[in-house]
Each structure stands twice: as structure tokens, then as C-alpha cells.
Amino acid sequence: MGHEAHAKTLPAELGAPAFVDAWKMRALMVGMVFSLIAAALAFADHSINHVLRGWLLGLTLTFGWAVGGLALLMVQYVTGGKWGLLLRRPLEAMSRTLPLVFVYWLVIAFEMKKLYLWARIGDASAALKAGWINEIQAHAIEFKRPMLNPTAFVVTSVVCFLIWGLYTWRLNALGLKRDLDSPANTPMWIKKLENISGPGILIYSLTMTACVIYWVMSLDVTWYSSVYGLLFLVGQGYQVLALGIIVSIGLSKGEPFKTILRQTEQHDLGKFTFAFVMLNIYLAFSQFLIIWSGNLPEEIPWYLDRFQGGWGVIITLDFIFHWLIPFTLLLSRDIKRNKKRLVLVCQWMIFAKAFDLFWLIEPNFPGAARNLHFSWGILEYIAVPVALVSFWIAYFCMQLKTRPLVQTNDPHVAEILEAEHAHA
Amino acid sequence: MPAREGTYGLLAEFDTPSDLVRAAQQARRDGWRRMDCYTPYPVEEAAEAIGFHRNKVPLITLIGGLMGLVAMFALETWVSVLAYPLNIAGRPLYSWPAFIVPAYEWTILFAGLSAAFGMLALNGLPALYHPLFNAPNFRNGATTDKFFLCLEALDPKFDLVEGRKYLESLNPVSVVEVEY
Known part of the structure; x- marks a missing residue:
């Protein structure tokens, strides 16, 4: 139409702005400070156990961004859409942090015995006789031995890392190649990336499920839930979108995101995040409702461990932090369209995710189940994840700098440069 | 409510959405508030032009x-x-x-x-009667290929003669008076 001929043009320089280096430095400093705090807390606590538990939390969070980022990268290739173009390079950068996540995982693999009961106990019947474990645990350890043993843990995890690595490498390499190719071939590239991503999403959901079962669910040998993988899948969408929005809005202080981040797509991302907030509580509550209704002795203790002895406060706060606050805030159109406020909500969501993981992880351990109490060690749940996440962010910023932030050979570029309609 | 009588408003017809949007923007700048745009398909700029505001x-x-x-x-x-x-x-x-x-x-x-x-x-729906359908060009054009701007008589600035003159200054295809 004649009255709106004011489309913008892409800036010449498409690399990440210089302030990303400042982010990196800041993250590194925070990481160092919190590493020192974590070390001090370990001395105060006279034990490394809580360091490892906090480490597992940090691993789960950063793993969520790296592998969840890879998954969302594949999702946007399959669905298309302008939000996908916007997030593509940040998601690629998240996926390329996989080596760091692998390093984080190595620590858990080496110190497996301190975290996992099934790894610590070689002979379940002897341990039962000695009174270290109860009958249910002894039975579960014996019965699940083919799956829950150190070799299977390491092999499964390494195979999963290799698969994710393969997808990361392939998608990242093709993403650059596509920009070097002539625009005439773009339809071919779109199809190609779509065909790689489709099966990739399926493989991601299987491998990711396997890993969270090993890393997190098996902390309690007796318990199982068939929705566990899906719960983490949605949780990864939750945290990846939150970080994606923070990064996009942060980058929009300079070119090229200043040009390409329109309010329309920001609003879309907010709505997308809202859907994950909803899906997250839906699955978490379904799991609870089914187990509560069944009220079976195999299942219900897992919840009792997390409700009784002070944990009721934590789960109530978790419900408020993880769902109620993001839900009510993201309902508002104005908040989704306001840069500063949307960033605040997303930062809150990441904190809430970590809080939820604390509730999932800590009550697995004998001293803490149905008994929330203070020790210097419990503060490791703050110190260690903050340190790990900070180092991860520094690495992510490094990755963000390595390539242009906008894919140019994409039909959505022209659309995203169009002037947008203002809405009330 | 007793049947309303008199003039509902003045209806200007345009051939293109751009003309309509320009006219609507001008009218709003000139202080008109009780007005509405009618188009065969959604024209978001037209909604903006007449000061589309949040609703309940x-x-x-x-x-x-x-x-x-x-x-x-x-x-x-x-x-x-x-x-x-x-x-x-x-x-x-x-x-x-x-x-x-x-x-x-x-x-x-x-x-x-x-x-x-x-x-x-x-939206005031369902409405069994709307005065604008009294205008033949509206009946035929509003859902096919014409774009309309209506200045309503409820606007305090409204005056039959001055309003018509004003609308004609916006270069419409035609201006007609619409009765209740």
C-alpha cells in the first residue's frame, strides 16, 4: 500500500556489538566471586556433598540451555516464522556451548558415588543387612541394576552428548553455509534444514529424557514417573525462551538487533513463553494429581519427601515463583510489549527454574527428605549454580561473537524490516 | 428508547485505503473524534488513524x-x-x-x-439496524472495493454544512449525508 513505504535496511555490520565482551567480563567476574564463595561454604560445611548437588543443579540448568537451545533451533527450522529468524543465532550460540556442559557433566560422572545411591552401593543385600538402606531401596537397586550402573550411566550420557554434538555441528555449519550460498538456493536450504531438524526433535526428546532420568530422577532409586522427560522438555523450552528474550532485548541496545527486533516479534516471543509457563504447570500438576489419586506406596513417598518437614513452604513458593508470578505477569499485553519489564519477568523465570530444581534435587538425600533444615552446605545451591551459570554465560557470549547475528539468506529478513503496525 | 431522527453523519467514499488513511489522519489531527472507518478488509493503519484505543x-x-x-x-x-x-x-x-x-x-x-x-x-452486536446502510454507495461498496470515512453527528464539531465542506477538502469520491 502506498502510504507505508518506510521499510528499514539491515546495517552493514551484522556482528555482535562490542558490549557483549563487557557481558562476558562481568559474567566471568561473578563466576570467580561465586566460586570463591562456594569453596568457602564447602570449608564451613566440612563436606563436598552439597557442592556436588549444587553442581548437578548448575549442570541441569546449563544443559537445559545448550541442548534445549539446540531443540528450539530445530523447532524454528521446522515451523518457520519471524521469531525463529530473530532467535536463530542466539540459539545456535547456546547449542555451541555443549562442550562446556560436557565438562560440567564430567565432574558428576567422576563423583557419581557421592550423589547416586545406586552407584555407591555395590551389594544391595549386604547394605540392607548393614542397615544402610531399606528394603524398598535394596529391591529397586537390584531390580534396576541393568540400567542404573556406572557403566550404563557413562555410556548413555556420552552417546547422548555425541548425538547432540553431531546435530550442533551440522546445524551450525549449514547455517553459515546457507548465507554464503546464492539467495536463489534459499528454498533448498529451508527444506534441507527442515529435514534435518524434524527427526532431530524426536531424537532430542528421547536422548534428553534418557539423560534426565540418569542425572536427576535416579537420585531416588525407588521412584519413577513416565512424564519426567516431558516435564524437563517443557522446562527447557521455558528457560531457553526466557534467556532468548533476555539476550535479544539486551542485544537490541546496539546493531543489528536494534533494527531487527520489532515489538511484534517481541510480543510473539512473550506469548510463546507464556504457553510454556502454562504447559509447565499443566504437566507438573498432572504428575502430582495422578500420583496423589493413585496414592500407591511406590510413588507417593517421593511427594511426601517434598511436602513434609518444611518442604511444604518450598513447594508453595515454587508454585508461586514458577507459575503464578510468570503467568499473571505474562497475561498482560503491556508487559510483553515492554522491553524492560519483559526482561525482568524472564530473569525471574530463570531464578524460578533454579528454585524448582532445588526442590527436585535436595529432598532426594536422606538428611534432607521431609526435613528442610539449614546448613552451610545448603547455600551451595546458590553459590555453585551461580558460578556455573556465569561461566556458561561467558562462554555463550564468546560464541555469540563468532558469527553475524542475522541470517541474511532468509525470506523473513524482508518482513522483519518492514515497519510494523502500532496497536493500542 | 424512542427512534432517533435526523442526521447520523456524513459519509465520505474513497477508492483506495491510502486515501482513506490519509483523510482519517487529517480529520483526527483537525480535532474530529466521533468518526469511524469502514473497509472491506482489515486496514490496521485506518484503526490507528482514528485513534484506536484499548477496550474492555x-x-x-x-x-x-x-x-x-x-x-x-x-x-x-x-x-x-x-x-x-x-x-x-x-x-x-x-x-x-x-x-x-x-x-x-x-x-x-x-x-x-x-x-x-x-x-x-x-461492538453493539447483534444490530438489526444501522443507519449507514441507508447510503446506497455504502451498501454496495463497503464489503467489496470502497473505503469509507464517516464523521458522526455526535461529534461536538459537527455541522452539516461545515462538515460537508471539510470532508470535500479531503478529496473523496463523494460525500453523502446519512439519515437515521
């Missing part, structure tokens, strides 16, 4: 949703605790986790219905 549909939806939530949760509580107490596998009568799902469904149902009917009500 979200509030109606929220209130509807909360009403559904409270109604269902209260109904379930009343049935299970007071009206027909049953011992189900030894659970307490007030077993709130089991109440959540129907309460949630009713929240969605009431919110959805409130949004749909609230939107219709705020």
Missing part, C-alpha cells in the same frame, strides 16, 4: 474466567463436603487437588465465552 474485552474475560473458577470450585466443595459427603479411598472430603481440573476447565470456558460475547456486546 480483556477485563470482561478476566472477570468471566475468575467467575468460572470460583463457581466450579465452590460447587465441587459444596457437593463433596456438605451436600453429598462420600468417603473415597479414605481421602479427606475437601480434596482440593481433585477439584482443580474441573475448576480449570470452567475458567477456560467462562473466559472464552466472556471474551466472545463481551466482544460482541461491546
Whole structure:
């Protein structure tokens, strides 16, 4: 139409702005400070156990961004859409942090015995006789031995890392190649990336499920839930979108995101995040409702461990932090369209995710189940994840700098440069 | 309400959406407020041009949703605790986790219905009669290929002669007076 001929043009320089280096430095400093705090807390606590538990939390969070980022990268290739173009390079950068996540995982693999009961106990019947474990645990350890043993843990995890690595490498390499190719071939590239991503999403959901079962669910040998993988899948969408929005809005202080981040797509991302907030509580509550209704002795203790002895406060706060606050805030159109406020909500969501993981992880351990109490060690749940996440962010910023932030050979570029309609 | 009489407004016809949007922007700049645009398909710039503002549909939806939530949760509580107490596998009568799902469904149902009917009500629909259909060019053109700007008589600036002169200055295809 004649009255709106004011489309913008892409800036010449498409690399990440210089302030990303400042982010990196800041993250590194925070990481160092919190590493020192974590070390001090370990001395105060006279034990490394809580360091490892906090480490597992940090691993789960950063793993969520790296592998969840890879998954969302594949999702946007399959669905298309302008939000996908916007997030593509940040998601690629998240996926390329996989080596760091692998390093984080190595620590858990080496110190497996301190975290996992099934790894610590070689002979379940002897341990039962000695009174270290109860009958249910002894039975579960014996019965699940083919799956829950150190070799299977390491092999499964390494195979999963290799698969994710393969997808990361392939998608990242093709993403650059596509920009070097002539625009005439773009339809071919779109199809190609779509065909790689489709099966990739399926493989991601299987491998990711396997890993969270090993890393997190098996902390309690007796318990199982068939929705566990899906719960983490949605949780990864939750945290990846939150970080994606923070990064996009942060980058929009300079070119090229200043040009390409329109309010329309920001609003879309907010709505997308809202859907994950909803899906997250839906699955978490379904799991609870089914187990509560069944009220079976195999299942219900897992919840009792997390409700009784002070944990009721934590789960109530978790419900408020993880769902109620993001839900009510993201309902508002104005908040989704306001840069500063949307960033605040997303930062809150990441904190809430970590809080939820604390509730999932800590009550697995004998001293803490149905008994929330203070020790210097419990503060490791703050110190260690903050340190790990900070180092991860520094690495992510490094990755963000390595390539242009906008894919140019994409039909959505022209659309995203169009002037947008203002809405009330 | 007694039947209204007199002039509903002045209707200007345009051939292109751009002309309409320009005219509407000009009219708003010149202080006109009671006016509306009519187009065969959504033209977002036209809505902007006449100062499209937020409406009460979200509030109606929220209130509807909360009403559904409270109604269902209260109904379930009343049935299970007071009206027909049953011992189900030894659970307490007030077993709130089991109440959540129907309460949630009713929240969605009431919110959805409130949004749909609230939107219709705020739009003044269903309307069995609208004076604009008295204008033949509107009848024929508004749903096919014509774009209209209507200055309504309710606007304090409105004057039949001055208003017509003003609209003609915006280069429309035609200006007609619309009666109630």
C-alpha cells in the first residue's frame, strides 16, 4: 500500500556489538566471586556433598540451555516464522556451548558415588543387612541394576552428548553455509534444514529424557514417573525462551538487533513463553494429581519427601515463583510489549527454574527428605549454580561473537524490516 | 428508547485505503473524534488513524474466567463436603487437588465465552439496524472495493454544512449525508 513505504535496511555490520565482551567480563567476574564463595561454604560445611548437588543443579540448568537451545533451533527450522529468524543465532550460540556442559557433566560422572545411591552401593543385600538402606531401596537397586550402573550411566550420557554434538555441528555449519550460498538456493536450504531438524526433535526428546532420568530422577532409586522427560522438555523450552528474550532485548541496545527486533516479534516471543509457563504447570500438576489419586506406596513417598518437614513452604513458593508470578505477569499485553519489564519477568523465570530444581534435587538425600533444615552446605545451591551459570554465560557470549547475528539468506529478513503496525 | 431522527453523519467514499488513511489522519489531527472507518478488509493503519484505543474485552474475560473458577470450585466443595459427603479411598472430603481440573476447565470456558460475547456486546452486536446502510454507495461498496470515512453527528464539531465542506477538502469520491 502506498502510504507505508518506510521499510528499514539491515546495517552493514551484522556482528555482535562490542558490549557483549563487557557481558562476558562481568559474567566471568561473578563466576570467580561465586566460586570463591562456594569453596568457602564447602570449608564451613566440612563436606563436598552439597557442592556436588549444587553442581548437578548448575549442570541441569546449563544443559537445559545448550541442548534445549539446540531443540528450539530445530523447532524454528521446522515451523518457520519471524521469531525463529530473530532467535536463530542466539540459539545456535547456546547449542555451541555443549562442550562446556560436557565438562560440567564430567565432574558428576567422576563423583557419581557421592550423589547416586545406586552407584555407591555395590551389594544391595549386604547394605540392607548393614542397615544402610531399606528394603524398598535394596529391591529397586537390584531390580534396576541393568540400567542404573556406572557403566550404563557413562555410556548413555556420552552417546547422548555425541548425538547432540553431531546435530550442533551440522546445524551450525549449514547455517553459515546457507548465507554464503546464492539467495536463489534459499528454498533448498529451508527444506534441507527442515529435514534435518524434524527427526532431530524426536531424537532430542528421547536422548534428553534418557539423560534426565540418569542425572536427576535416579537420585531416588525407588521412584519413577513416565512424564519426567516431558516435564524437563517443557522446562527447557521455558528457560531457553526466557534467556532468548533476555539476550535479544539486551542485544537490541546496539546493531543489528536494534533494527531487527520489532515489538511484534517481541510480543510473539512473550506469548510463546507464556504457553510454556502454562504447559509447565499443566504437566507438573498432572504428575502430582495422578500420583496423589493413585496414592500407591511406590510413588507417593517421593511427594511426601517434598511436602513434609518444611518442604511444604518450598513447594508453595515454587508454585508461586514458577507459575503464578510468570503467568499473571505474562497475561498482560503491556508487559510483553515492554522491553524492560519483559526482561525482568524472564530473569525471574530463570531464578524460578533454579528454585524448582532445588526442590527436585535436595529432598532426594536422606538428611534432607521431609526435613528442610539449614546448613552451610545448603547455600551451595546458590553459590555453585551461580558460578556455573556465569561461566556458561561467558562462554555463550564468546560464541555469540563468532558469527553475524542475522541470517541474511532468509525470506523473513524482508518482513522483519518492514515497519510494523502500532496497536493500542 | 424512542427512534432517533435526523442526521447520523456524513459519509465520505474513497477508492483506495491510502486515501482513506490519509483523510482519517487529517480529520483526527483537525480535532474530529466521533468518526469511524469502514473497509472491506482489515486496514490496521485506518484503526490507528482514528485513534484506536484499548477496550474492555480483556477485563470482561478476566472477570468471566475468575467467575468460572470460583463457581466450579465452590460447587465441587459444596457437593463433596456438605451436600453429598462420600468417603473415597479414605481421602479427606475437601480434596482440593481433585477439584482443580474441573475448576480449570470452567475458567477456560467462562473466559472464552466472556471474551466472545463481551466482544460482541461491546461492538453493539447483534444490530438489526444501522443507519449507514441507508447510503446506497455504502451498501454496495463497503464489503467489496470502497473505503469509507464517516464523521458522526455526535461529534461536538459537527455541522452539516461545515462538515460537508471539510470532508470535500479531503478529496473523496463523494460525500453523502446519512439519515437515521
